[in-house]
Amino acid sequence: MKRWDLDFFSAATFVPEVAALGNSLDEIGALGPAAGEKLLNLPRMNDDNVSATLFELLVGAACVRRGLNVTMVCPRIGWEGARLPDQRARPDSCGRRV
Numbered sequence: 505m506k507r508w509d510l511d512f513f514s515a516a517t518f519v520p521e522v523a524a525l526g527n528s529l530d531e532i533g534a535l536g537p538a539a540g541e542k543l544l545n546l547p548r549m550n551d552d553n554v555s556a557t558l559f560e561l562l563v564g565a566a567c568v569r570r571g572l573n574v575t576m577v578c579p580r581i582g583w584e585g586a587r588l589p590d591q592r593a594r595p596d597s598c599g600r601r602v
Contacts, residue, residue, distance in 0.1 A: 521562070531569050542576070545557075
């Protein structure tokens, strides 16, 4: 069934992001189980969280592609409610110049 309610302005950014995500599935798998969970939860997230999560997954995938040993960790809240990082560089990749 044809739908006429496509927002072409949103599609102009969304389609390339989905294509990049699809091309990065192997690298996202290398980020660990937390990355897989985030990927599976994308359809149930609100729009703001989808954009942020896509960005996190694509950044992590780019790090893996460049040879950095990065692991995605479960999001958590730190001291005074500050959000802590969602990715962790493993010790064998620290200080490596890319």
